[in-house]
Amino acid sequence: MAAATAATGPLGIKLLASAAPRMTIALYMDPFCPFCSREWQRLSKEVLPWLKAERAGAVDFTMYLLPQPWHPQSGMLCEGALAVQEQSEKAAVDFLDAVWDPTTRSQWGDDVTYTMSRSDVYDAMGEKIVSGLAGIDKAVWRKRLEPLADGGVGVTKTLKKYIKHARMTGVHVSPTCITNGLQDDSVSSSWTLDQWKTYINENGASEAGPRAAVGAPSTE
DSSP states (O other): OOOOOOOOSOOSEEEEOOSSOSEEEEEEEOTTOHHHHHHHHHIIIIIHHHHHHHSTTTEEEEEEEOOOTTSHHHHHHHHHHHHHHTTOHHHHHHHHHHHHOTTTGGGGSHHHHTTOOHHHHHHHHHHHTGGGSTTOOHHHHHHTTSBOTTSSBTTHHHHHHHHHHHHHHTOOSSSEEEETTEEOTTOOTTOOHHHHHHHHHHTTOSSSSOOOOOOOOOOO
16 A cells, blocks of 8 residues: 555545535534544434434535643644544544544543553554444555654644634634535534424525535526
8 A cells, every 4th residue: 555645635524425415514522522432422423313314415514623731642643533533534423423432432541541652642542443443454544644854743733723714713612513605603512303403404404415506697
């Protein structure tokens, strides 16, 4: 397998794609944020399956990584996710799903990682998560987390782009939801599936299918 290189395309981890969406959702998430973990459980187990079944093609849903400085391990978890995404976007979602799993999330806590080196944390990710991801070359993944002579690791430049994007967008906390281009602080990590359904229906995606194409202007 060829060595992975830093991402140069659009930022974000795509959860649902639509070429002509009726509604767009951008969700900014921290890998170790407890509220992000709670929101992800609802999204991954209920909301996303419902959207795929009942609103196919109507919603474009993108997740952006936003590590918070008071979760020092989050930056490393983001790097781990980005190194996975270079090989497979689906595997990156699976990686984050494993990080947010409420039954094992504590293994990345401050009390566990406090005495671990940066390399130790990467190795733990490799052993506990990456080794179980389908289609991921663990050696290639680990190589992307080796230090560079000019600072950072192989995916640091990509992570910097995520941080710059969030700052330029005005996003500071996680989770933050931007719907149809506007930040909406009413969206809550405690929402039920029914609340998500109501929100989606009221914001442009009350039916399945892409947005109707706009006809070409008349030449008459």
